[in-house]
Amino acid sequence: MGEGVVEELSLPRAPVRFRILGALEAHTGTHPLHLGPLKQRVVLGLLLCRANRIVSVDAFCEALWSGAPPRTAHKNLQVYVSALRKALRGDEERGCPGDGHQQVLVRRPPGYVIHVQAEQLDLLRFEELARGGRLAMRSGDSTQAAHLLGTAVGMWRGPALSDLASVPALASEAEQLEDRYLTVYEDWCQAELALGHHAQHVDDIDELARRHPYRERLRHAQMLALYQSGRQAEALAQFDAMRQGLVRNLGMQPSPVLGRLYEAMLRGDPSLEPSPAERPKPVVIRTDRTQLPQDLADFTGRDIHVRELTAAVDASAPHRATVVTGLAGVGKTALAVHCAHQWGRRFPDGRVLVRLRNGQNRPRPAVDVLAELLRGVGASGPLPRALDERAALYRTLLADRRMLVVLDGALDEAQVRPMLPGAGESRVVVTSRRRLVGLEAVEHVDLQPMDETEGLALLGRLIGQRRVAEEPVTARDLVAVCGLLPLPIRIVGANLAALRHLTLARYARRLADERQLLDELVAGDLRVRPRLDSAYQDLPAADRATLRRVALLTDAEFGLHEAAAALGCGLPQAEKAVERLIASHLVVFHAWGSDEGDACYRLPFPVRVYARERAREEGEWEREREPSGELTPARARTATR
Known part of the structure; x- marks a missing residue:
């Protein structure tokens, strides 16, 4: 990337919306985006903390490597940015030219900048609401101020960038954001107390005051809320506790403003009495x-x-x-x-x-x-x-x-x-x-896999019933290879609908090698492998090993004795191990075997292919068990019987 080059990325029409007031998240519509590994998310988190401002390469290096970057730091950063662009862009086929309202990740010397609108980033919306609330306060409109500031406070889902708290640079950014939150919270308390809404805020203010014992505006709001709720002794005790803490730990006294409030409470100043409550509730319900x-x-x-x-x-x-x-x-x-x-x-x-x-x-x-x-x-x-x-x-x-x-x-x-x-x-x-x-x-x-009739009906709706009728045997083979699961059937259907010049038989040959099957089951952002990855990662290590070993059996259907032999354990232990996979829907109980008490189980075909792939990665593959990766219709149908 040249220093003078500006690279822009046009994103999908559905704008990506980012959230950092809590864990880092990005969504298009209702769909969460996969933002990649930790360092990639650190890059995005830093960009969003400084949205619409240039973040220097040096700042990224400090955040990513704590001041000790590797020689390849600039190249690594380019890789992270490229991966983020891909993640935010999504399927290129759904993209469209930028129209000025799409966020853009731009290379701007000496670094990068991400352009977002207020409605696309919760931090910007928070600040927009806070500005509006403060303007309303200066205009004397406490009701509008309380509404706007309360909405801003309510946008926080937890500590900012909570999933990146282990990164010192982002922990520092989060601390600054927390300080901005507290300032807005204090403004909101001031507006609410002006409206006479003291009782409903006492507990929330108490919690924050315990976490931030030396914030005087927060303590002021706490004391006033307690006093106006008829808890004068507690209000005075809060001042004493703060004064003792300040003297003991910082060698200083509370501010004159807080001291005057304390003295007014001691003499029962009538000006501290609560205003008549207008009674707008802190939670407003909308239906439908x-x-x-x-x-x-x-x-x-x-x-x-x-x-x-x-x-x-x-x-x-x-x-x-x-x-x-x-x-x-x-x-x-x-x-x-x-x-x-x-x-x-x-x-x-x-x-x-x-x-x-x-x-x-x-x-x-x-x-x-x-x-x-x-x-x-x-x-x-x-x-x-x-x-x-x-x-x-x-x-x-x-x-x-x-x-x-x-x-x-x-x-x-x-x-x-x-x-x-x-x-x-x-x-x-x-x-x-x-x-x-x-x-x-x-x-x-x-919810079990579809039966063959449903699978063929779905394929027909996607590619046309005529094509299914012209090649009925191959159509049956295709839905069998998909394990009669709707997602892979939809992927096959989407690809065939786009490739209308291909016969079903010609397309089926692309799926004939199980070592390539999961790579072929992709259509835009529809993919089978990430779903299976997730299901596999949810398993404890022992259950992953069980899945890999039963997948290496000769057939997709297996009995308890075969499972015990594959696992190297007794029948009771094998039965419990297989039942744990049944509970996760990775193994299906098929029927009772011919031997009394022997159950017959089945691995759904895509699961079996995936587990065998993981077995190869773990070095557990034994070539004599399966001399060929060729996927025959008979093998696929056995796995979906």
């Missing part, structure tokens, strides 16, 4: 909120599961939560979204979907998810900061309405529990690769 991804226009089959899920969320159903489980790529989210779009009359107060994993496919902190959920169910203004308080407010709001909440991509029971409803007619649908058997009082819907 629908925040769902678009339904699939070609959603196919699943009639039994649609009926099952619909019955589970009925008002007469005994449970208020339903868990939809299944293998990666089986269509859990698609089913939940499809049903949610049909349930508008059942849930007139809104239908909301939130994703429980971030762009790196890691579980999001429950406190962050609850902040998004509270906004989704209609809460505005400042939110409680503690997890249990947010969960309590969330349940209270759900109890009074008829809403549907879809929690997409749960890792385990602990992540979900704070988000389950307590009472009322609202319902929650959870999607997960695991059955989450530890959750109490929930329904379960197990």
Whole structure:
């Protein structure tokens, strides 16, 4: 990259929205973006902290390598920037020329700059609201000031850049942002107290004052809120505690402003009495909120599961939560979204979907998810900061309405529990690769791969029924290679729809080598491998080893004795090991074997291919087990029988 060259990147029409007031996140619409490894996210985090300003190469080197950059530092930085551009751009086929409203990552000597609008970055929106609130205060409009400043405070999901706190340079940026937050919070308290809203803020102010004992404006607000709530002794005690701390630790006295407040409280100055409360509540509820991804226009089959899920969320159903489980790529989210779009009359107060994993496919902190959920169910203004308080407010709001909440991509029971409803007619649908058997009082819907008829129907909707009818045997082979899973079938269909000159048989030859299969199952940003990567990484190390070893068996179907031999253990241990994979939907119970008590299991075909690939990487591959990587129709059909 030449020093005088300006490189610009046009991004998709759906603008990328960034969030740094909490963990670093980026989204297009409702879809989180994968932002890559730590150093790549450090680059983006630093750019966003200084949005619309040039960040020098030296500043990046300090942040990335703490003042000791390698010789290849500049080249490495270029690699990180290039990868970020690719991540933010997404599928090039969806891109479009920049129109002045798209964020642009630009090379500007002596560094880089990212251009974003206020609506695209929560930090800029926070500052915009804060400026408006302060202007309203100067104009004497405490009501408008409280609204704007409270909205700004409520945008914070937790400590800024909390997932990058281990990086000293970004920890320093986060400290500066925290200071700006506290200043706005103090402004908001001033506006709220001017309106007579003292009682509802005492606890929140107490918590912040404990964390920042020497912020005098915060202590001033705390004392005034306590005094106006009829807790004069506690208000005076707070001043004494602060004075003692200042003298002991800093050798100084409180400011004259705080001293005058203390003296006014001692003499019961009438000017400290609260103003008549105008009673606007800190949480304002809006109803009829629908925040769902678009339904699939070609959603196919699943009639039994649609009926099952619909019955589970009925008002007469005994449970208020339903868990939809299944293998990666089986269509859990698609089913939940499809049903949610049909349930508008059942849930007139809104239908909301939130994703429980971030762009790196890691579980999001429950406190962050609850902040998004509270906004989704209609809460505005400042939110409680503690997890249990947010969960309590969330349940209270759900109890009074008829809403549907879809929690997409749960890792385990602990992540979900704070988000389950307590009472009322609202319902929650959870999607997960695991059955989450530890959750109490929930329904379960197990989503299995499609049957062959459904798989062929989906392929026909994607490429045209005529092409399926012209090559019926090859069409059956293709859906078998896909493991009868909707995601890979959609990928195959998308590719064939774009390559209309290819026969199905010619395209099928591209999928004939299992060593290349997962690389071929790509269409734009639809990919099978990342889903399987995620499912594999969710497993404990012992279960990963089990999966690799049973994948090396000669057939996709195997019995308990074969599993025990592959694992080198007894039958009881092998049975438990396989059952753990069944719980994660990576192995399917197929039938009881001919020998009494011997079960027959099956590996879904894409899972088997992936696990064998990982076995090769781990050096566990034995060539005599499988002399050829050739994928025959018979082998694929065996794996989907």
